[in-house]
Amino acid sequence: MINRILTMFADSKDLITKRMKNDDISIEVAYIDSLCDESKISEAIFVPFSRNFKPFEEIVEFSSEFKPIHEMTEWASSLLRGYVLIYINSKYYSYDASRNIRIENQNTQVESSIQGPQIALTEDLKDGLNLIRNRYPEPNLAVEERTLGVSSKTRIAILFDNRRVNDKVLKNVKKKILEINADMLHSAGEIVRELGGNRKQLFPTTLITERPDRISNSIAQGKVIILIHGSMFGIILPITFYDLMNTMDDQYESFWMSRTLMVMRYISVLMTVTLPAMYISIVSYNPELFRVQLAFSIAGSRSAVPYPSFIEVLVMLFMIEMLVEASVRLPRYIGSTGTTVGGLILGQAAQQAGLVSSIMIIVTSVVAISNFVIPNNSLAFAIRFLKYPLIFLAVFYGITGVCIGMFCYLVYLSSIRSFGVPYFRIHRKPARNAEGDLGQVSSS
Amino acid sequence: MRHLIFTVLFVFIASLVLGGCGFKDIDKRFFVVATGIDHSDNPNKPFRVTLRLAVTSPKIEPGAGKSQLETIDAKTIAEGVRELKAYVDKELDFGHCKIFMIGEKLARKEMDQAINWMTRRRDIQMIANVTIGHPTAEAILKIQPKNERYPGNTLFLSFGKEGTDSSYTVTEYIFGMRKRRTEKGIDPVLPIIMPENETYRISQAGVLNKKKLIIILSPEETQLYNQITNKYLKSSLGGNVEQDPYVLAVGRIQSRFKIKNNAQGKPVVEMRIKIHGLLEEAPKLVFDKDWASIEQELAKQYSKSVVRLLKKFQRQGVDPIGFGLKYRATHYSGGDKSWQEWQGIYPNIEFDVQTRVTIEGTGLIK
Numbered sequence: 001m002i003n004r005i006l007t008m009f010a011d012s013k014d015l016i017t018k019r020m021k022n023d024d025i026s027i028e029v030a031y032i033d034s035l036c037d038e039s040k041i042s043e044a045i046f047v048p049f050s051r052n053f054k055p056f057e058e059i060v061e062f063s064s065e066f067k068p069i070h071e072m073t074e075w076a077s078s079l080l081r082g083y084v085l086i087y088i089n090s091k092y093y094s095y096d097a098s099r100n101i102r103i104e105n106q107n108t109q110v111e112s113s114i115q116g117p118q119i120a121l122t123e124d125l126k127d128g129l130n131l132i133r134n135r136y137p138e139p140n141l142a143v144e145e146r147t148l149g150v151s152s153k154t155r156i157a158i159l160f161d162n163r164r165v166n167d168k169v170l171k172n173v174k175k176k177i178l179e180i181n182a183d184m185l186h187s188a189g190e191i192v193r194e195l196g197g198n199r200k201q202l203f204p205t206t207l208i209t210e211r212p213d214r215i216s217n218s219i220a221q222g223k224v225i226i227l228i229h230g231s232m233f234g235i236i237l238p239i240t241f242y243d244l245m246n247t248m249d250d251q252y253e254s255f256w257m258s259r260t261l262m263v264m265r266y267i268s269v270l271m272t273v274t275l276p277a278m279y280i281s282i283v284s285y286n287p288e289l290f291r292v293q294l295a296f297s298i299a300g301s302r303s304a305v306p307y308p309s310f311i312e313v314l315v316m317l318f319m320i321e322m323l324v325e326a327s328v329r330l331p332r333y334i335g336s337t338g339t340t341v342g343g344l345i346l347g348q349a350a351q352q353a354g355l356v357s358s359i360m361i362i363v364t365s366v367v368a369i370s371n372f373v374i375p376n377n378s379l380a381f382a383i384r385f386l387k388y389p390l391i392f393l394a395v396f397y398g399i400t401g402v403c404i405g406m407f408c409y410l411v412y413l414s415s416i417r418s419f420g421v422p423y424f425r426i427h428r429k430p431a432r433n434a435e436g437d438l439g440q441v442s443s444s
Numbered sequence: 445m446r447h448l449i450f451t452v453l454f455v456f457i458a459s460l461v462l463g464g465c466g467f468k469d470i471d472k473r474f475f476v477v478a479t480g481i482d483h484s485d486n487p488n489k490p491f492r493v494t495l496r497l498a499v500t501s502p503k504i505e506p507g508a509g510k511s512q513l514e515t516i517d518a519k520t521i522a523e524g525v526r527e528l529k530a531y532v533d534k535e536l537d538f539g540h541c542k543i544f545m546i547g548e549k550l551a552r553k554e555m556d557q558a559i560n561w562m563t564r565r566r567d568i569q570m571i572a573n574v575t576i577g578h579p580t581a582e583a584i585l586k587i588q589p590k591n592e593r594y595p596g597n598t599l600f601l602s603f604g605k606e607g608t609d610s611s612y613t614v615t616e617y618i619f620g621m622r623k624r625r626t627e628k629g630i631d632p633v634l635p636i637i638m639p640e641n642e643t644y645r646i647s648q649a650g651v652l653n654k655k656k657l658i659i660i661l662s663p664e665e666t667q668l669y670n671q672i673t674n675k676y677l678k679s680s681l682g683g684n685v686e687q688d689p690y691v692l693a694v695g696r697i698q699s700r701f702k703i704k705n706n707a708q709g710k711p712v713v714e715m716r717i718k719i720h721g722l723l724e725e726a727p728k729l730v731f732d733k734d735w736a737s738i739e740q741e742l743a744k745q746y747s748k749s750v751v752r753l754l755k756k757f758q759r760q761g762v763d764p765i766g767f768g769l770k771y772r773a774t775h776y777s778g779g780d781k782s783w784q785e786w787q788g789i790y791p792n793i794e795f796d797v798q799t800r801v802t803i804e805g806t807g808l809i810k
Contacts, residue, residue, distance in 0.1 A: 048561045235476070282470060283469060283470045284467050284469050284470065285466050285467065285468075286539070286566070287473060287475075287537065287539055287540075288539025288540060288569060291594070292477075292540050292542075292597075292600065293593075293594055294595065295470065295475065295540055296475070296498055296500045296501075296595075297500070297501075298470055299470045299473070299475070299500040299501055300471075300473050300500040300501040300502035300503070301502040302469065302470055302471040303471040303500065303502075308467075308469055309469050309470075352740075356503065386547050395467070396460055396468060397459075398467075
């Protein structure tokens with residue numbers, strides 16, 4: 001065995017192979033040092049083998065931890081997952097001694113909740129399954145494991161409640177997963193992109209989440225979940241636009257306040273999309289829309305600005321986008337410097353230098369802040385993009401253009417389907433015990 | 445798919461031309477805050493157009509509202525405005541012009557052209573106020589009130605709903621003016637602005653027939669006119685009962701009228717007015733007096749003054765309340781016949797005004 005393995009892994013220094021012999025028997029052992037926990041190996045194999053209180057072949061045969069391998073093709077993949085291969089009595093066994101390096105911090109970081117559960121998924125698939133099974137102790141919960149990616153061989157798990165799931169959606173998802181033939185897959189986002197196929201999507205049609213409570217709720221609604229080994233995020237599908245605008249806190253807090261916050265979120269989406277375009281079209285086409293005071297003060301503060309309104313808008317938006325982008329990537333220590341330099345110094349100075357008007361600074365910051373209100377990151381990204389075509393339309397056609405642009409967006413949103421389920425569906429059937437929210441159109 | 449993309453792209457590019465020259469930044473526009481149109485005594489150039497242009501500033505402080513005045517004599521108003529463009533460095537914008545003032549002289553002569561221009565021009569909003577300037581619109585526009593925070597503010601607040609709501613101020617919008625000028629049976633009423641120590645006094649109204657200014661009402665008559673045409677109007681009602689002066693602060697006033705034939709078969713306008721209010725001025729110990737008699741006495745005096753005002757309108761052949769319109773609506777007899785009937789009826793019609801005053805309190809806790 002060792003010779004064969006050595007030819008398979010030609011240049012791997014961390015491949016350890018050993019031939020051992022005790023009083024009764026001789027075995028061959030192979031494992032990849034860097035993937036395995038040495039103490040586990042010595043505890044399970046080396047120590048019992050050398051002490052030989054009990055015949056080692058019996059231990060191997062009866063312990064469930066040692067799994068027999070029948071095919072030679074499985075050798076490489078088992079070794080690469082951190083298994084130890086054992087050759088004993090002309091039989092092959094594998095033993096799981098893998099060592100996973102992962103972040104131990106299990107607090108939610110992306111979707112924090114004030115009074116909801118604070119635990120997040122981890123990068124280990126098993127822990128993730130544990131968290132979800134604990135929250136959804138139903139025998140109907142089906143778990144299917146696969147690997148994705150030709151080289152990366154990422155392990156994923158597909159979870160669903162087989163009593164509540166919509167078969168069409170499930171079949172659709174499975175088909176799409178089979179079609180994936182990417183080389184490397186590491187994150188939930190990549191898998192989502194592969195699931196989308198060739199279509200270039202603007203809006204996310206899946207929900208990437210780190211919250212086990214959200215996942216278990218979705219399973220109860222009959223949705224399909226994909227968990228990825230090595231990623232802290234799970235994928236929920238199919239979803240609606242409404243799901244993306246929803247936070248878990250909406251379900252944990254009192255009715256009226258959470259509804260008000262939801263309305264506020266939708267208003268802020270509208271603002272972040274239309275405000276720059278509306279600024280251009282009102283300032284340059286229809287200033288009579290403002291109150292007189294505002295018109296005069298904008299005219300006054302703009303009189304120092306040498307460029308037309310749309311250049312002013314583009315300059316400011318470019319600056320704020322840079323600021324947002326920089327503060328995402330910067331290490332935490334420099335992060336505050338970035339915002340100080342960008343926000344205070346640039347904003348103030350740009351206005352004093354007469355590059356932008358003071359109203360424009362307000363517009364820009366409202367646009368940025370209302371964009372941050374959107375609870376889902378990938379939706380926030382999509383919506384961040386939406387304002388630019390509108391700006392373009394506003395420059396050429398004024399308010400009419402903005403209205404037509406908004407209409408186009410609505411048409412586009414309504415045409416999207418998330419795995420066969422209408423995406424922009426506002427009406428939501430309340431999830432009852434044995435029913436899921438899966439769209440009346442496709443399931444009928 | 446590709447075909448569709450090209451079609452969409454083509455339509456988009458082709459429609460780029462449609463935008464035209466509408467794009468003009470707000471700081472490249474000169475906002476007109478008030479427009480005055482006068483008669484210039486020059487037969488070749490009969491119109492004198494005066495524009496009050498706002499000089500904008502980023503700071504809004506009391507007294508900081510500066511404005512620039514431009515005057516020109518022209519053959520027509522539109523020509524005058526076009527010519528004025530050559531005098532200023534930015535595009536004139538009437539979008540925020542809320543006050544259109546017609547000089548008294550022009551109003552007495554002929555104001556057809558002025559109203560026509562206002563209703564046709566694209567950027568003039570139909571909700572702008574039409575007024576009459578006394579003695580001339582130019583003289584009124586020259587006044588720059590000292591406490592203005594931004595140019596034109598004083599006039600805007602006087603006519604708008606958010607500033608003062610004086611019961612002596614009549615307001616009329618362009619659309620209303622147009623309606624009253626074209627509709628048979630109702631005549632326009634315009635407020636008259638008069639200069640007074642660097643500020644304005646807007647306490648009188650002028651009644652017009654379809655063509656020109658006919659009568660100027662006194663402030664008391666203006667208030668009376670306002671009271672019988674509005675519902676919730678903070679106003680006052682005064683009168684003497686047994687030599688004691690009483691003033692009632694009117695909280696709600698409601699009036700309705702019908703046109704009927706009376707017992708003798710003569711047409712009569714029956715007007716019923718209901719007034720609710722608190723006493724603002726009254727003799728001492730009014731609480732213990734009999735309110736009913738005070739109410740009746742005040743009502744009688746009020747009715748009398750209303751009849752006097754209505755008779756005045758009747759004598760001049762104008763109808764600002766809209767009796768004719770009501771008659772046409774309720775006595776339809778085919779085509780234009782009811783209107784012709786009314787023209788025969790109105791000069792001799794009688795007025796029967798009855799008022800019910802309710803005193804809700806004395807304004808004091810006993």
